[in-house]
Amino acid sequence: MLDVRDVHKWYGSVHAVRGVSFAARRGEVVGLLGPNGAGKSTTIRMITGVFPPSRGAIDVDGHSTVDEPEAARRAIGYLPESAPLYPEMSVDGYLAFRASLFEVPSGDRKRLIERAIERVAIGPMRARRIGTLSKGYRQRVGLAAAMLHEPGLLILDEPANGLDPAQIRQMRETIRSLAQNACVLLSSHILGEVELTCDRVVIIANGTILADGTPADLREKHAAGRGRVVVEVGRADAANAEVALRAIPGVAGVQTAAGDAEWVTLVVESTDPAGIRAAIGQALVRAAIPCRSLQAEAPSLEQVFTKLLEQSRTEAAA
Amino acid sequence: MSVTLAIARREWASLFRLPVGWVTVALFLMLCGSVFALAVLNPGMAASQRAFFGAAGWLLLPVVPAISMRLFSEELRSGTIEPLITSPVREGSIVMGKYLGAAAMLACMLVPTLLYSLVLWRVSARPPEIGPLLAGYLSLLLPGLFYLSLGTMCSAFTANQTLAFLSTLFVLLLLLLGSALLPNLAPIAWRPLLGYLSFDARIQDFAKGVIDPRHAVYFVGASIPPLLLAGVALRARRLA
Structure with missing residues (x-):
C-alpha cells in the first residue's frame, strides 16, 4: 500500500530527511516515532504530496506521488496535525465538501458521510458549526473527513494531540477498526499510545530511521x-x-x-x-x-526510544 | 469542473457566514445608497445613474481587496490549505474555485443596487434608458472581476490578510494611475499601445453608455495572467 524508497529532503542547505525507506501494507497500523525536528512531519508531507521528495520515490497503492500525484492523493486520507478545519462551516457541510473534493459519486455520498459520522461518534454535533466544537470533537471531524472516501492509506499526524484520556482510548479503538480495511500510518509523541495502537513502529531521528519493527521486536533487540x-x-x-x-x-x-x-x-x-x-x-x-x-x-518502548536516541546523539557528536 | 464549483460554493457561502463578508457588503451598499440619494435623486435632473456608477466604481477599489484578501491568506494562516492541496485537486481548480466564489459574492453585492434603478424608474417623469444602465453595471462588474483576479493573486502569496489587502490596493492604484497618466506622458510612438492597454479609458466608455464587446474581452483577458500567477504561487508551495 505504501512504499517509501530512499527518500531525501533538503530545505536549502538543511538535509532534513536522509534516505528514509519503509513499506506498509493494508491491515497494518504503523507508528512513526521521533523527537521534534526528527523528520516525521516532513516525511508525512512528502507522502501526502504537500511537497515532493528531493530524491527517492514514494508509491501509494502503486501510484508514484511525483508522476501520478492525483491518483496517489486519491488513495490517501490525511489528518494533519491539529486538524485544521473551516470554523464557519457545519460538520455536515464540511464532510459534504470533502466528498466533493474527492469526487465521491453522488449516489454513495450520503451513505459514506453517515458511516464516517457514525464511526467517529459525532452524530449529535453534525449540525453544529465546527468553530463551536471542542478540540476532541474537531479532531474527530478531521478523522471523519480523512476516512470519508474510504482510502487505502490513512495518515494521521499526532491524532491524540490535545485529547483527554477517554478520547484517546476512543481514538485508539477507531484507528484499530479502520486498520481492518486500510493501512494506517500515524505519528505520535505519546509512546505508550503508540505501543498500544501500532503493529509496527518506525523510529526516526535526524532524518534517518533508527529502528523498524514490532514493539516486541524492538524491546527484544534494543532494550535487552x-x-x-x-x-x-x-x-x-x-x-x-x-x-x-x-x-x-x-x-x-x-x-x-x-x-x-x-x-x-x-x-x-x-x-x-x-x-x-x-x-x-x-x-x-x-x-x-x-x-x-x-x-x-x-523494558518499555520508551526505554527503547531513549536508548536509540542517546546512541544517535552520541554518534552524531562523534 | 464539479470540484471547481464545490470550492466556489464553499468560498461564496463562507464569505456570507463571516462578519467580514457582511460588513463589506453593508458598507458598500450604505455608501452607494448615500451617493444615489444625494447625487442621483435630484428633482429636475435627467434620470441617469451615471454619478452612482462613477462613485461605485471607486468604492470597488477598497471593497474588492476586502473580499479577496482571505481567499488564500486565511487558508495559509490556519493550515486548512494542507487538507486542500493534499486532496486530488489541481492548482487550477483551486484558484478558479476561489475566484468564482469571490466573483459570485461581488455579483451578489451588486444585485441589491438594482433597487436604485427601480426607484429611479418609479420617480422619473421620463424613465431611464436601459442601454446606459446595462453599461453602468458592466462598468462595475468587468473591472471588478479584474480587480478580484489581482486580489486572488496577492492573497496566494501571503498568509497575512492585511498584507494581501494592502498589496492588492497598491497594485490597483498603481495600475489606475499608470493607466490614466502614462498614455499622455509616454513617448508619442508608445502612446497608441498604452492607450489600448489603458483600462481607465474603457471604464470611461462604459460610463458614457458605450457597450463594446472588445472591452469585455479585454477585462476577461486581463484577469487571466493574475490567476495563472496565483496558480504558480500555489504550485510553488507544493514544490517547496
Whole structure:
C-alpha cells in the first residue's frame, strides 16, 4: 500500500530527511516515532504530496506521488496535525465538501458521510458549526473527513494531540477498526499510545530511521538488559535492603525511587528481571526486611526510544 | 469542473457566514445608497445613474481587496490549505474555485443596487434608458472581476490578510494611475499601445453608455495572467 524508497529532503542547505525507506501494507497500523525536528512531519508531507521528495520515490497503492500525484492523493486520507478545519462551516457541510473534493459519486455520498459520522461518534454535533466544537470533537471531524472516501492509506499526524484520556482510548479503538480495511500510518509523541495502537513502529531521528519493527521486536533487540524489578520495602530497613539486593548475582544496580513515611520503593536493574524475582524475595526474607510488593517490569518502548536516541546523539557528536 | 464549483460554493457561502463578508457588503451598499440619494435623486435632473456608477466604481477599489484578501491568506494562516492541496485537486481548480466564489459574492453585492434603478424608474417623469444602465453595471462588474483576479493573486502569496489587502490596493492604484497618466506622458510612438492597454479609458466608455464587446474581452483577458500567477504561487508551495 505504501512504499517509501530512499527518500531525501533538503530545505536549502538543511538535509532534513536522509534516505528514509519503509513499506506498509493494508491491515497494518504503523507508528512513526521521533523527537521534534526528527523528520516525521516532513516525511508525512512528502507522502501526502504537500511537497515532493528531493530524491527517492514514494508509491501509494502503486501510484508514484511525483508522476501520478492525483491518483496517489486519491488513495490517501490525511489528518494533519491539529486538524485544521473551516470554523464557519457545519460538520455536515464540511464532510459534504470533502466528498466533493474527492469526487465521491453522488449516489454513495450520503451513505459514506453517515458511516464516517457514525464511526467517529459525532452524530449529535453534525449540525453544529465546527468553530463551536471542542478540540476532541474537531479532531474527530478531521478523522471523519480523512476516512470519508474510504482510502487505502490513512495518515494521521499526532491524532491524540490535545485529547483527554477517554478520547484517546476512543481514538485508539477507531484507528484499530479502520486498520481492518486500510493501512494506517500515524505519528505520535505519546509512546505508550503508540505501543498500544501500532503493529509496527518506525523510529526516526535526524532524518534517518533508527529502528523498524514490532514493539516486541524492538524491546527484544534494543532494550535487552534494561529490565527492572520494583520492590517496596520498609523505610527503616531501606539501607540494609539495598546492600542485600546489590549482592544478588545479575543485579546491575539499585536505585531509590519514591515512597511514603513507612515504605520506600527500590528499583532493581537486571538483565533478567523475571528470573531474578525469586532471588530478591529470598534475600529480603533472609535479611528479615519487610516487603510490601515486588514486581518485574519488562523494558518499555520508551526505554527503547531513549536508548536509540542517546546512541544517535552520541554518534552524531562523534 | 464539479470540484471547481464545490470550492466556489464553499468560498461564496463562507464569505456570507463571516462578519467580514457582511460588513463589506453593508458598507458598500450604505455608501452607494448615500451617493444615489444625494447625487442621483435630484428633482429636475435627467434620470441617469451615471454619478452612482462613477462613485461605485471607486468604492470597488477598497471593497474588492476586502473580499479577496482571505481567499488564500486565511487558508495559509490556519493550515486548512494542507487538507486542500493534499486532496486530488489541481492548482487550477483551486484558484478558479476561489475566484468564482469571490466573483459570485461581488455579483451578489451588486444585485441589491438594482433597487436604485427601480426607484429611479418609479420617480422619473421620463424613465431611464436601459442601454446606459446595462453599461453602468458592466462598468462595475468587468473591472471588478479584474480587480478580484489581482486580489486572488496577492492573497496566494501571503498568509497575512492585511498584507494581501494592502498589496492588492497598491497594485490597483498603481495600475489606475499608470493607466490614466502614462498614455499622455509616454513617448508619442508608445502612446497608441498604452492607450489600448489603458483600462481607465474603457471604464470611461462604459460610463458614457458605450457597450463594446472588445472591452469585455479585454477585462476577461486581463484577469487571466493574475490567476495563472496565483496558480504558480500555489504550485510553488507544493514544490517547496
